[in-house]
Amino acid sequence: MRKGVFLFFLFSFLFCLTAKGQDLISFKTYDELETYIKENTSKPLVINFWATWCAPCVKELPYFEKLNTENDKVKVIMVSLDFEKQLDSKLKPFLAKKKFTFTSLYLADKNYNNWLPKVDKNWSGSIPATLIINQDKKFFVEQDFSDYEELNAFVNQIVTK
């Protein structure tokens, strides 16, 4: 009996380990996010701004996931701009289901006019948008990628310069 209980807990524990994707880390302001980014620049960063309500963003998530697992030159950070009301109802269940290996962040800052220009002065605000940080250099694109190969080639051009 005790062995059965032990096995039950062991399996539950293992299940939790395998079933879990990356935890979602939330930031109230862009400045907090910026601090986090500055503390995580051991590798070039590919930072993508997305939301579950943005269809082209969701479409390219698998490309960023593949980039994170296959291109060891970079670290992928996905910043969700989901609506506050959909944080628990949409974003969290979506991430729990998909179990991505990339780092998932949530940015709650709705004062876009304040922080969008800090990411890139030419960002008009459409998503998806991607920022690549290679040491002290920044590259920003306001576009989606049609497949993994296009994304990977684009990233490689920038980080291998």
Add this chain to the structure above:
Amino acid sequence: MKKIGMITFIMVMLMSFTTLSGYQPGDKATDFKLKSVDGKMYSMSDYKEAKGFIVVFTCNHCPFAVKYEDRVIELAKKYQSKGYVLLAINPNDPTVVPDDSFEKMKERAKEKGFTFPYLMDEGQKIFPQYGATKTPHVFLLDKNLIVKYIGAIDDNVDDAAAVKVKYLENAIADLEKGKDPTVATTKAIGCSIKVKK
């Protein structure tokens, strides 16, 4: 390798040009002749008495634009009495986003009781001239079609009640006082305008 670097450079340059093109405050906006959900064609020159125009690039499918729908309806009502005309334009290619087809636009306008023209940018010729890049994207013009304000409606998409700064209304208030808006451009998130690749 060098060649790839050059190509990247050109690509980045081209992209910055794309973002920079379109109107800046002070430019004269083009008039248009676009079909609304009532089947009639609309131009700004039809409104001889207008004190100004609120041109809102918006659409059916974009959840961010939908969040602003009720606010757009209220703005149209509020400023109509002050002599401003609100014109909503759907810039998306319906072959890319079926939800933004002319038929679906009619349905939405009826459902929500739009009191303003909801126009289709047939052939997608107007939005690039304005430099609209997303929905929603607002352009405030004076009666001579001079662009006075470009950007967001306000500073809180999540909650109309929690808005701190009503950018568009402040810009109109400045026009009413006979001066240029103190804040003439703002940035906000939105859905990219959908074109065929």
